[in-house]
Amino acid sequence: MGVRRNQRRLSAADKTRFVAAVLEMKAKPAASYGYDKYVAMHVAAFVGGPNTNAAHLGPTFFPWHREFLRLFEVDLQAADTALGEDGSITLPYWDWTRDNSPDPTKKAGAIWKDSFMGPKGNPVASGPFKTGSWALAPPGGSLKRALGDSVLDGNTVPTLATRAEVDAATANHGFDTFPFSEDSDGGQSVSGPNSPTAKGVAGGALPAGQYFVVITYQNGNGESLPSAPRKVCLGGACTPANTGTAIEVTAPAARPSATGYSVYVTAVGGAAGTETFQAGPILIGTNHTVTALVVGRARPTVNTTSSFRNVLEGWFPVVSRPALHNRTHVWVGMTMSGGNSPDDPVFFLHHCNIDRLWARWQFRHPGQQYPQVVPMVGIPGNRPQGLNDVLTPFAIRPIDVLNHTTLGYTYDTDPPGVAINVSP
Amino acid sequence: MATTHLEHKGRSIRIDLPEGMAPPADDRCEECRKKNVAVCTHHDHADHDHVDHAHPEPEPTTPMQQMPMPGQGPAMDPAHAGHGVPFKVMIDGRSFDAFVMLSGSFYSHELPFMMYSNPGDLARAIANKLDWMEPPDGGPEKPETPQRS
Numbered sequence A: 001m002g003v004r005r006n007q008r009r010l011s012a013a014d015k016t017r018f019v020a021a022v023l024e025m026k027a028k029p030a031a032s033y034g035y036d037k038y039v040a041m042h043v044a045a046f047v048g049g050p051n052t053n054a055a056h057l058g059p060t061f062f063p064w065h066r067e068f069l070r071l072f073e074v075d076l077q078a079a080d081t082a083l084g085e086d087g088s089i090t091l092p093y094w095d096w097t098r099d100n101s102p103d104p105t106k107k108a109g110a111i112w113k114d115s116f117m118g119p120k121g122n123p124v125a126s127g128p129f130k131t132g133s134w135a136l137a138p139p140g141g142s143l144k145r146a147l148g149d150s151v152l153d154g155n156t157v158p159t160l161a162t163r164a165e166v167d168a169a170t171a172n173h174g175f176d177t178f179p180f181s182e183d184s185d186g187g188q189s190v191s192g193p194n195s196p197t198a199k200g201v202a203g204g205a206l207p208a209g210q211y212f213v214v215i216t217y218q219n220g221n222g223e224s225l226p227s228a229p230r231k232v233c234l235g236g237a238c239t240p241a242n243t244g245t246a247i248e249v250t251a252p253a254a255r256p257s258a259t260g261y262s263v264y265v266t267a268v269g270g271a272a273g274t275e276t277f278q279a280g281p282i283l284i285g286t287n288h289t290v291t292a293l294v295v296g297r298a299r300p301t302v303n304t305t306s307s308f309r310n311v312l313e314g315w316f317p318v319v320s321r322p323a324l325h326n327r328t329h330v331w332v333g334m335t336m337s338g339g340n341s342p343d344d345p346v347f348f349l350h351h352c353n354i355d356r357l358w359a360r361w362q363f364r365h366p367g368q369q370y371p372q373v374v375p376m377v378g379i380p381g382n383r384p385q386g387l388n389d390v391l392t393p394f395a396i397r398p399i400d401v402l403n404h405t406t407l408g409y410t411y412d413t414d415p416p417g418v419a420i421n422v423s424p
Numbered sequence B: 001m002a003t004t005h006l007e008h009k010g011r012s013i014r015i016d017l018p019e020g021m022a023p024p025a026d027d028r029c030e031e032c033r034k035k036n037v038a039v040c041t042h043h044d045h046a047d048h049d050h051v052d053h054a055h056p057e058p059e060p061t062t063p064m065q066q067m068p069m070p071g072q073g074p075a076m077d078p079a080h081a082g083h084g085v086p087f088k089v090m091i092d093g094r095s096f097d098a099f100v101m102l103s104g105s106f107y108s109h110e111l112p113f114m115m116y117s118n119p120g121d122l123a124r125a126i127a128n129k130l131d132w133m134e135p136p137d138g139g140p141e142k143p144e145t146p147q148r149s
Helices: A012-026 A036-044 A061-082 A107-112 A163-170 A308-313 A324-332 A346-364 B030-035 B119-130
Strands: A002-004 A197-200 A209-218 A224-226 A230-234 A247-250 A260-267 A276-283 A288-290 A409-411 B002-008 B011-017 B085-091 B094-100
Touching (some): A012 A061, A061 A346, A163 A308, A163 A324, A163 A346, A308 A346, A346 A409
Parallel strands (some): A197 A288
Antiparallel strands (some): A209 A230, B011 B085
């Protein structure tokens, strides 16, 4: 199994080998292990039809890029083999909280040396990806980077995110939460009135089987705070035997601003259309009895109280101040600030770090927390992003890539001897 | 359609917003305007020479009440469904698609890792990108004489 390592720990020979494999990819057409198809794939994730933007601004941000990097790494290994190596090369990651200088003469800026990624410039004028040696994917052009220099790119930001910001992001217990967009909430502290309880009688209009029940707070600002999903069993064949009061879920503490709550019931497996919305919103302080379970319109089945995804993607707390992942794109700037950002090879080192941080979060918060169903309403949620929905343009679903160690790689920061747990 | 004209670094900007939406505000400080910075981000500028000025924490504007909801506002191109309410930004005659997100932020695929609190900031940021973008047809990118509207 390949180990993805911090780029600062690569030897000079490792870096030369990585650059050679990337240049070899660049020289090949898409049908082979060509580089440019990855640029086109990422651009298409921003523009197009009803599945537009499946890669960003929602829960698929992590799984989409995980598969994107995995495919790239497979092609990188093919290029490595073609160059006479053994094909064991792996993607390195760029920890921009530590290596945060634009100056290649400093240790914290060594990534920008001519022997590796090359420096800033309009266009980049030295290193392996300099103008004349490295052409952007069609329609073409030269690689350009600002590295925080607002003279080169008036839209850049002067600094990268800090270790403290990353730590705060990975402290979020929830993977993602309603509305599954740039507005999903971060933070962890909640307080408010006593938690209500939902009780119900088994059976109803739903067939016997297992269901998830979630209580979700609502308020006038559109905020929501769902409970963790409780798995319940309905019907006489249940083990343990159904007692007639199988549904009993206590909600998390509400925020002071909460005005009511709703109860959602979903078939285990998250099949669309099996979810029902129970008699909400119900007043705070009132316990609710589920009297009938009717198959209805799909509703969000979040099981989290905050959005690690939205915080690390970089839209929280203020969308107009790019943070974390977004901030790195804006800081590198120019080529890296657009949908064609994979035109800059440092894209793959950046996203390798994002993928590593997802894995780090998963080790810290064990259990399956990816949303079963994401509502096909709202903006920009108008595309399927649930646990079992196929990710465009790949033939995989989020559930297929939750555990990175099953995909043939680990990170040098994975805790030794600890198996990743993404089970419900 | 509500049209607003701006000028930024000699470029002519035209913003066509859906009817009823507020015109773009320019809440940049004097120094940012002088420097032609698209968006004031002093809070992040460690080397900014007026970091001690009074700069309130930027709050995202939320023109939810002004914004047509999907299906209630201007007709949406099906290809853009799911992206919010579309509008146009024209810079030196080039047209760029932009969107008002449900949050009230302003977004364009030209700069997909940023959202802006008002359409003027977005338009200026796109104009800044034209400073280093390759000309679309290989011809001159920026007119020698600034166009005025």
